Amino acid sequence: MRFCSFKRKSDNKESWGAMSGPDTVSDFASLAPDLRSFLEKDGLAKIPQLEKETKNHPQLNVNDIVLRASLPNPATIRDGYAFRNHAEAARKNRNLPMLPEFEEFPVFYYGEPRSIIGPGDVKVQNHHLEQLDFELEVGVVIGKKGKNIPAVKADEYIAGYTIWNDWSARGMQFKEMKLSMGPVKGKDFANSFGPWLVTRDELVSKKIPGDKGERFDLSMRAFLNGKQVSNGNLKDMSFTFAQIIERASYGCTIYPGDVFGSGTVGTGCLMETLGYAPSDKWLKEGDEVELQVEGLGVLKNRVVLVGDELE
Numbered sequence: 001m002r003f004c005s006f007k008r009k010s011d012n013k014e015s016w017g018a019m020s021g022p023d024t025v026s027d028f029a030s031l032a033p034d035l036r037s038f039l040e041k042d043g044l045a046k047i048p049q050l051e052k053e054t055k056n057h058p059q060l061n062v063n064d065i066v067l068r069a070s071l072p073n074p075a076t077i078r079d080g081y082a083f084r085n086h087a088e089a090a091r092k093n094r095n096l097p098m099l100p101e102f103e104e105f106p107v108f109y110y111g112e113p114r115s116i117i118g119p120g121d122v123k124v125q126n127h128h129l130e131q132l133d134f135e136l137e138v139g140v141v142i143g144k145k146g147k148n149i150p151a152v153k154a155d156e157y158i159a160g161y162t163i164w165n166d167w168s169a170r171g172m173q174f175k176e177m178k179l180s181m182g183p184v185k186g187k188d189f190a191n192s193f194g195p196w197l198v199t200r201d202e203l204v205s206k207k208i209p210g211d212k213g214e215r216f217d218l219s220m221r222a223f224l225n226g227k228q229v230s231n232g233n234l235k236d237m238s239f240t241f242a243q244i245i246e247r248a249s250y251g252c253t254i255y256p257g258d259v260f261g262s263g264t265v266g267t268g269c270l271m272e273t274l275g276y277a278p279s280d281k282w283l284k285e286g287d288e289v290e291l292q293v294e295g296l297g298v299l300k301n302r303v304v305l306v307g308d309e310l311e
Contacts, residue, residue: 001051003035003160003197005072005118006065014068019196020054025065027058035197036073039256044143044159047199069118069193070162071141075257077111077191078248079137079166084238085266093275094174106239106247108260111166112188121304122167122190124285129305130171131276132283136222136230136268136291139164140241141197142258149249154242155214157254160199163291163299164261165192168269174276193259196297203295208235213242216295220265223290224283232265234293 002019008027016035020026031050032038038046081087081102088098101107124132143159166187173186200207200214208215215235222230244260266272274281283289285305292298 001047001054001160001199002202003199004070004195005035005068007068008060009064009066017057017060018050018054020059023062025060025062026054027060030057034073035071036075036257039141039143039159042144043256047159067119067195069116070195070197071193071257071259072116072118073257074113074116074141074259075255077113077116077139077259077261078108079111079164079261080106080108080239080244080263082106082237082239082244082263083232083266083268085236086264086268086272089266089272093271094177102238106244108244108248109183111191115188115191117190117192117301118194119192119300120302122192122301123304123306124167124169124189125306125308127172128169128189129283129285130169131174131274131278132303133168133170133270134222134224134283134289134291135166135168135264136220136232137164137166137262137264138162138218138220138234138293138296139193139259139261142245142254142260143256145253145255147249147253148251149245149254151213151240151242151246152211154245154249155200157245158200158241159256160197161203161216161296162193162197163195163293163296165289165291165299165301166261166264167191168271170271170276170282192299192301194297194299198296206295210240213240215240218294218296219292220268220294221292222268223292225288229270230265230267232267234262234265236266237262
């Protein structure tokens, strides 16, 4: 299934559902207030039956809705660092050698779950535009509760996959990471999810099985104002999502609605070529970033500058 969250144009109310045809979406408002609530009520186990009953729900034309983030209200977000080629480039640009610990376990950081946006405008303030960057990633949404989950079982906890743009204010990030406390302010203003949350069975033809969890042969590309600037593949993750879940759930319970990110695919951001140096090639007000992941869709955002006034 291809789940989505949206706002109905007819009454401006928020809802959620799934694609039921090339141009139609089933409205699942009668099942739960939102996708996260559905997952919290054992929704992962109900998906196979729900797929058979999709047409029993109100049908909306895609032109009559405005897509929001695939999961607008995650319980937590944890972003990984699972592509070695990106990690090497990031450290090289800070004049740091690659750490041997990278090979030992998948590392991640906690993000701001209330910063989630979907397709459309991404609002930034003045300091964010000091070396503003996009990051091409994939995220997974957890579908059931668990603790101390081994990698061989971890894929069973995944409700679906979505595109994730991990927006980064590099000017702020570079300074705070010198103090071994980042990334924090360089990341907490925006994270784009969408447009769909795609279940594992939709991707089965691209699956690469393994004893440390599934991988998927999905091309990943990024475009800036229509020009391609990135080309990678999800299968190149040095650690699988299953390994990330294993690490995160050790001594810590994970819940439906938690989101885990892959980290940036190799070439999947401007920093890999620009380093942290001043340049007129960083993102600017009005720029459009388009992320494409095979099987997951297209996520478009436009950079919009807003003021620093007190709200």
